[in-house]
Amino acid sequence: MLLPPTPSQTIGPYYGTALPFPGGGDAAPAGHPAAVTLHGHVRDGEGAPVPDGLLEFWQAGPDGSLTGAPGSLRRDGETFTGWARVPTDRDGHYVLRTLLPGGAPYLALCVHARGLDRHLFTRVYVAEPPGDALLAALPADRRATLLARREAGRRNAYRFDVTLQGDGETVFLDWSAGD
Template sequence: MTLAPTPGQTVGPFFHYALPFQGGPELVSPGHPDRIRLHGTVFDGAGSPIPDALVEIWQPDGDGKVSQEHGSMRRDGFTFTGFGRVQTDRTGHYTVATVAPGPMSPGAAPFFSVCVFARGLLDRLLTRAYLPGDTEALASDALLNSLPEDRRATLIATAEDDGYRFDIHLQGEAETVFLDHGGR
């Protein structure tokens, strides 16, 4: 079977043929003592799950340190690189096994950097998934404070017993706030 090349005007769904890699959603091994789950569903503008999206996360470790290790796709069981990549399943759901990111400076709000690729997009979408709980840190975050109050909640994950849920809405009434990265 020969696959057609990806057209230049869209980022997906063709990336599923080359971008996923073994261990992509497993930033830490199953036995890691601080292992948590970050998961959610990617929705389109009509509120339907997107079964062929790709979600990447970048994050610091639990102490707030950004990895300086070479090879972000390294999965050797002990090197934490802070990078993960996962496809959504047929129900639009994604799951990443990782550790909760720590604040990168004292008093800062910890967050995951999230990148979304999906069919019909002309470019990737960038956002953040903040951890709930530290209301003081969230209230002092410059990015959150730059948003209208009613939009801030789209960037705050929901705590669960085994980690966090972060649903991503590409459009519509509950649209997630996306960041302008100027990289077009």
């Protein structure tokens, strides 16, 4: 017998004084030689930028470890905590500086924005691993929405856009436990 879960409610427009923090998108230790940039835009169903979105990333360390470490909210510039929180800017753009995950090559992503009753989960694949059960279950055009692109002409830069609704809608994931 499971307890009924507390319902989700929208994040609303006023979280800015509470949730973003300095260095939220700087998951990679300062000056780390293997640091990569992951960036992109969040857009709504008409292709307009979402300027008040909040993106949270959780990922394995370069060694594949998923234990994480405390200290994300007051980064010491040294520790890789595995977690990052990045608001979008006026153009709906976000930037994450991180280290590539070892093991399964994806970052888990949670997207928050006003207008959503509940946040959205997706994955950012930085490589297309053979035999990945999720990717294998998707048609090619849907699968493509989960794949970050290496940026031509830039070292260690990846691009991943999030389309909340409509043409090219990003694949979002259902993790609820059910009843």
